[in-house]
Amino acid sequence: GQNIDQPTEMTATEGAIVQINCTYQTSGFNGLFWYQQHAGEAPTFLSYNVLDGLEEKGRFSSFLSRSKGYSYLLLKELQMKDSASYLCAVSVSGGSYIPTFGRGTSLIVHP
Amino acid sequence: SQTIHQWPATLVQPVGSPLSLECTVEGTSNPNLYWYRQAAGRGLQLLFYSVGIGQISSEVPQNLSASRPQDRQFILSSKKLLLSDSGFYLCAWSTRLNTEAFFGQGTRLTVV
Numbered sequence: 227g228q229n230i231d232q233p234t235e236m237t238a239t240e241g242a243i244v245q246i247n248c249t250y251q252t253s254g255f256n257g258l259f260w261y262q263q264h265a266g267e268a269p270t271f272l273s274y275n276v277l278d279g280l281e282e283k284g285r286f287s288s289f290l291s292r293s294k295g296y297s298y299l300l301l302k303e304l305q306m307k308d309s310a311s312y313l314c315a316v317s318v319s320g321g322s323y324i325p326t327f328g329r330g331t332s333l334i335v336h337p
Numbered sequence: 338s339q340t341i342h343q344w345p346a347t348l349v350q351p352v353g354s355p356l357s358l359e360c361t362v363e364g365t366s367n368p369n370l371y372w373y374r375q376a377a378g379r380g381l382q383l384l385f386y387s388v389g390i391g392q393i394s395s396e397v398p399q400n401l402s403a404s405r406p407q408d409r410q411f412i413l414s415s416k417k418l419l420l421s422d423s424g425f426y427l428c429a430w431s432t433r434l435n436t437e438a439f440f441g442q443g444t445r446l447t448v449v
Contacts, residue, residue, distance in 0.1 A: 257436065268427055268440035269381070313381065323431075324371070325438055329380035 230328035232314050237334045238304055246299045246331045248314030256323050259315040260288050260299045263330065269313055272299070301333075309335045339364035343428045343441030350448055356401075356415040358444050360428030363409065368430040370411040371438065372403055375425040387411060388433075423448045 229251040238244040250258070257276045261269035273281060275290035275297060287300040299312055311332050315325035343360045350356060362368050372384040383396045385403035393403050400419060404412045411428060428441040 259437070266425075266445070268443045271437050271439070274436055315381075323434065324369075324383060324386055326383065327373075327381040 230314055230316055230326065232312075232328045232331045234329070235332045235334070237336060240304055240306060240335055240337050242304050243300065243302050244304060244333065246301070246312050246314075246333065248297045248299075248328060250295050250297070250314070250316045250328075252295075252316055252318055252326075254318040255292060255295075256317045256319040258288075258290055258297050259313075259317070259325050260286075260297075261313040261315065261327075263311045263313060265310070272312075304335050306335050306337065309333060339430075339439065341428065341430055341439055341441045343444060345444060346442060347445045348447070350418050350446065352420055352448055353417045356413070356418055356422070356446070358413040358426055358428075358446075360411045360413075360441055361409055362411075362430045365430070365432070366408060367433070368409065369433065370405060371429040371431075372411065372413045373427045373429060375427065377424070381427065385413070418448045420448050422446065 232248045257274055259274050260272040262272050263269040273288035275288050278290055278292055280287055280289045285302045290297045311330040313327050313330045315327040317323040317325045340363045370387045373381040374384055375381050385395055387393050387405045390405055390408055401415050426444045429438045431438040
């Protein structure tokens with residue numbers, strides 16, 4: 227099975243930058259997802275990393291190091307609406323590439 | 338474009354009653370389909386997944402079951418609900434390569 231670890235909660239200030247880390251232990255790694263989930267809502271897709279390196283999408287960037295089993299989600303120019311839970315998920319090759327989710331990191335953005 | 342519909346949005350059911358949650362996908366064919374459950378303050382737990390009609394794989398033993406009677410329809414059922422079945426249930430679909438999973442809006446189930 228997969229073991230995915232991320233901090234339970236983080237706080238940051240509006241306008242700042244925050245980095246949410248995710249470490250994983252798995253065999254047959256295929257890719258890593260980041261999702262955003264607002265309270266009471268379904269998760270929405272943010273990024274998918276297959277290769278090492280940084281991928282940027284506007285204010286959000288995601289980094290992956292396969293050799294270290296490590297990823298982070300970087301959020302710049304934080305806005306109040308960024309307060310949400312951020313879920314890290316890993317899929318493995320073989321079988322159906324099903325994403326297995328971590329417990330999520332609850333990010334609270336203060337004014 | 339592809340869309341996923343899940344209903345109902347909220348449900349309150351007594352212990353011992355049956356359950357049926359339905360999920361349908363539009364705009365794609367042969368999707369992988371998933372049912373996840375999210376208990377309060379916890380991560381998403383995969384319950385069932387399906388790669389084709391009539392093909393169901395269960396990830397955790399429980400009193401829930403799933404069926405896929407049509408290519409784009411996925412149903413989560415129970416004959417007798419338990420208090421511990423309360424939670425937020427999410428249906429999702431992905432392409433075969435699974436580069437992204439798209440979620441329905443979820444059903445908040447409260448068993449009383």
